[in-house]
Amino acid sequence: MADQQFNPSILGFLCNWCCYAAADAAGVSRFQYPPSMRTVRVMCTGRIDPAFVLRAFVEGADGIFTGG
């Protein structure tokens, strides 16, 4: 069963000032979360062109996370 568990491939766009900092804080606090996200740091989520999101889906992402 475990093999069939859905293991999504997620691409995250993290704002340098808040969500990237939150990811750092999660690390410092040793909060554990599933290792299914890869991250791209941006200086503000305002930088995220919708085209990036579509491109990520084309490249095989199952989901997109934005944090800002």
Added chain:
Amino acid sequence: MLTNADLLALEGTPGNFTATVNLRPRYIDADSCTACGLCTQYCPRHHVDPYNEGLSITRPIHIDYAQAVPATYYIDPSSCLFLQHETCQICVPVCQSHAINFKQQPEERKLQIGAVILSPGFGKIDPKTLAKFGYGKHPDVVTSFEFERMTTASGPFMGEIKCFSDGRHPKRLAFIQCVGSRDIGCNNGYCSSVCCMYAIKEALVTKEHDPEVDITIFYMDIRTQGKDFDAARERAEAIGIKFVRAKVADVTPWENRLQLTYATLDGQHKFEPFDLVVLSVGLESPKDAKKIADITRIDLNKYDFCATNAFNPLQTSQQGIVVAGAFQGPKDIPESVTQSSAAASLAAASLKQVRGRGVEMKTYPEEQKVAADDEVRIGVFVCHCGINISSVVDCAAVANYAGDMKNVTFYTENLYSCSQDAQEVIKKKIKEHKLNRVVIAACSPRTHEPLFQETLRDAGLNRNLFEMVNIRDQCSWVHAGEPELATIKSKDLVRMAVAKARLIQPLPEQTVPVTAKALVIGAGVAGMTAALNLAEQGFDSVLIEKGDAVGGNLHHLHHTLAGDAVQSHLQTLVDKVTKSKKVDVLCNAELVQTAGFIGNFSSVIASGKGKTRVEQTVDHGVIIVATGGREHRPDKYLLGKSKKVVTQQELEKQLAGKAKTRAPGSIVMIQCAGSRGDDLNYCSKVCCNHALKNILKVKEINPDSQIVVLYRDMRTYGFAEDAYMEARKLGVVFIPYEVDRKPEVTEKGAKIQVRFFDSIMQEEVVMSPDLVALSVGIVPDDTDTLSKLLKLPVTANNFFLEAHVKLRPVELAVSGVYVCGLAHGPKPVDETIVQAQAAAAKAAIPLVKGYVKVDPIVSSVEQDKCIGCGLCVSLCPYGAIVMQKVDGKRKAETIAASCKACGICAAHCPTFAISMGGFTNEQINSQIVAFGATGDR
């Protein structure tokens, strides 16, 4: 920065002090400690964690919290096994960077300094005072400080709110206000100013955790006098948090709950059970206030806070020593931050002769040219961070994986990439392998990017040829139980970074020179104080005033609550401003137009009247907005219709006069006339104190005068509470009214009648006083024009909106523009003065530097591609893009010095004409492609 340090002595005179400090040993070498936290994991001894209010256990070797500065661990000698019993020392071999040093001894150090800023913070209320409410006896009575840690996601319970008695989640929660404040029982007659607001905040947070929880706040007056704080109270009420005006007499156990006994205004005694009781404890003077006063010879007030006065709010009784923060009086974060800037400006002014002395500029080797078509040679360094990364992630596998990637010329692992020797290795490898891009897989760029960029510069590379991968905070630390998956994630992140690195280009370092002059708009107390402060720091300013003369609202004030004479202070200020060679005063003046950006503004100013009106252009580097506010005159309570109805400002003027009848025999005062949900939707902060000030003056002139004050919440915060107490002692009657039952004022012949519902007697009362004094609010003076002219955001109530309410309270969103005084929000004179000093302090930063440094990651417009649609201009939150005519066509252009690199413009440009340094479309797309290319390297 010297932490773990105590001030032992202070000798000398202003400009030439010698401070003796004792540096307590940390037992850890701060330069070597990497804050990895391994020592805490291995330390066998328990230590009650004071940072978490004793709610959790840490180890004697620890760091208080993750963001502590410096990020260095320390050993608390009181519980360390070695320091107490000479055993253990487990931490010594555990520490991979050999930072532990038990040989450290206390060190006495003498410091040559010119000025002193005292900012020791506040102390805690004695537990004996809390015992009245069952604290210490019943586990479910907690202080607000404990509760704050409890509700915090990073706190000891990760935000879970529990009763200590049996671990259940509380369903009914009570806050008791004014514990240890407004309480002469513990000699704290003053109001702590912050507790109402923090109780509301904690209540709101609790509701977020569990919307079902029932919360009651028991209060005397809700003092949410800060800017937009009333809105928080309204929000709290809207989601069902109850506010009960009652003094809680007793907290007793009742089954497994706590029963509160309280009396309401109408005289009823009530009993109500709660699961958890939070005591909103006040702020006391710091524990060692007397010691500080002894050492520095400053005066304390009767509550052991630092004594200061309204016109020099941060000046202690000793020249050369200023104060900032809660030691000056209880206050919240925005005001503490404002005071700290103001204190810095006062200290800087006194030290201006030696400014810049002793500074050594670092030099770098000449930057190696990296052309776009040069071969890309990437070096990848994978950090073990001791065992912080390598205990989970297979660093060798990650490095080898990177080594197989296209363009990666060199790869290696480091034990600590941030250590001094690793920097040398990186520099050496850059030269040896002719690397022109560097990727470091280690920790967070937020903390370590500057360090590595410095290494690149030392090696002759442009600092932007660098990319960082966070395989510690985002891999090993958060996927500790899944080493294989963490390793795969690390490889993926490195692949994405290398893909981006292939495309990164050197970016030029830009600096923009600054015109060392300020434009100060508005010559009230705020503008004059700011201009004079800048003058004292050595900078010129142009001070423009729209009225005939400088002085602003101070003309309407005659004395302060503490009794200081306002008019003589105003005269001193005016004299100083008009005589100062560094302040150019223009009256009947207004700003017509401003162009430019931080450091390089150019403004057209019209001044003078009628035929003498002239326009002139002024070049300046910064702008301080101090346009002030004025009394709001509500069309209510017969104001302006009856001579017997006046505002507090008019009453003050009358009291300062000589007329025999200036202090009438009977007065009814109505607070919040037109404010707080009426014409104005906010609290004007000063009106309660203004009423008290007039009351005491009336009583001084005519002790027989009978005064009744109809109020909603008396907001005599801080030490003004003493005046409130004094007034009640003098027989002044204070009667609260509810917002849905406001007093009514009518005229009956020559008499004036005030009809109101007395909530104590529970009946309607009619009075015919000699005078009705209305406490009206404050409105900003035309912020509209200036907000359009300078693109400055305003709040819903038309006051200027600061860049960050807590952390940047005097800066505006547009770089180089600062705000102070009533234009920012209603506030009393002392707070206005501090804010003006703070605005001057912030404005002085670019003036002192002489240049503005532009981060190379700002936006840039490729003008060939730009179609001049102007979308970017309308979206930029910082006014950092302008439209220019280039060969007759509209083209966008970035003002690099104002740009904050957010990239909103780049994301929205329909023709992809805008690019962000270090975050280009190509670079981000390459990361996305690399994200998907799991098999392909």
